[in-house]
Amino acid sequence: MIIQGEKSTPVRYLPFGDSGLLIELGDVIDMKTNCRVIALSDAILKANIQGIEELVPTYRSLLIRYDPQKISFEKLVHRAKDIEKAPMPTTRREGKRIIIPVIYGGEYGPDIGYVAKTHELTEELVIKLHSERQYRVYMIGFIAGFPYLGEVADEIATPRLETPRLKVPAGSIGIAEKQTGIYPCEAPGGWQIIGRTTIRLFNPAKRPPTPLEAGDRVRFKSISENEYNALTRE
Numbered sequence: 001m002i003i004q005g006e007k008s009t010p011v012r013y014l015p016f017g018d019s020g021l022l023i024e025l026g027d028v029i030d031m032k033t034n035c036r037v038i039a040l041s042d043a044i045l046k047a048n049i050q051g052i053e054e055l056v057p058t059y060r061s062l063l064i065r066y067d068p069q070k071i072s073f074e075k076l077v078h079r080a081k082d083i084e085k086a087p088m089p090t091t092r093r094e095g096k097r098i099i100i101p102v103i104y105g106g107e108y109g110p111d112i113g114y115v116a117k118t119h120e121l122t123e124e125l126v127i128k129l130h131s132e133r134q135y136r137v138y139m140i141g142f143i144a145g146f147p148y149l150g151e152v153a154d155e156i157a158t159p160r161l162e163t164p165r166l167k168v169p170a171g172s173i174g175i176a177e178k179q180t181g182i183y184p185c186e187a188p189g190g191w192q193i194i195g196r197t198t199i200r201l202f203n204p205a206k207r208p209p210t211p212l213e214a215g216d217r218v219r220f221k222s223i224s225e226n227e228y229n230a231l232t233r234e
Helices: 031-047 073-085 112-118 123-131 225-233
Strands: 012-015 020-024 052-057 061-066 097-104 135-140 147-150 165-168 172-176 179-182 187-189 192-196 217-222
Touching (some): 020 073, 031 052, 031 061, 031 073, 031 135, 061 073, 097 123, 097 225, 112 192, 123 192
Antiparallel strands (some): 012 020, 020 061, 135 147
């Protein structure tokens, strides 16, 4: 896949189990590589190749799950290479723009004090730095509906917890190094939890089951506890 005006990184095609093809488009995590991944995913989806069951874009690779009874690995690689090598439009899909309401700190963000102390900031400044920028959804993974968003400001980039929690409440918003993310359901996790949202990020009864997908843009909006409780009741 060649996007006009950009130098292409060598692409690797690797088997992933007995019904998966992993296409690696780079060896670094950056916007350019992720844009290539999403552009390729969109192009393969548009090609409507029989036998493909699922496309899973990540930071720097695309996983294709397929039915070996409908298409062979070799044929799938051939089709994917043809699409990858074709010139792509210079315009890029920007994705949806979504605002996520967040109540920061207190019982909803138990680690915000640690993040503030680590960087010699006030909690109010941590909230400002986290909520004032727009984040890109690089990938959905870890658990169903979990969006990996980047990148947070250097001033609040904080390592994961040394000992992960056994239970992180659904809707919790955390920081892990330069990433921020949202737990779609209660799950174990080691991210620094700084707030919580009422937005439901995974509903298997809906199609698609998650409101976010790779390439979308997210902003966080700080809300009061009264606003949070009102949204919870809706």
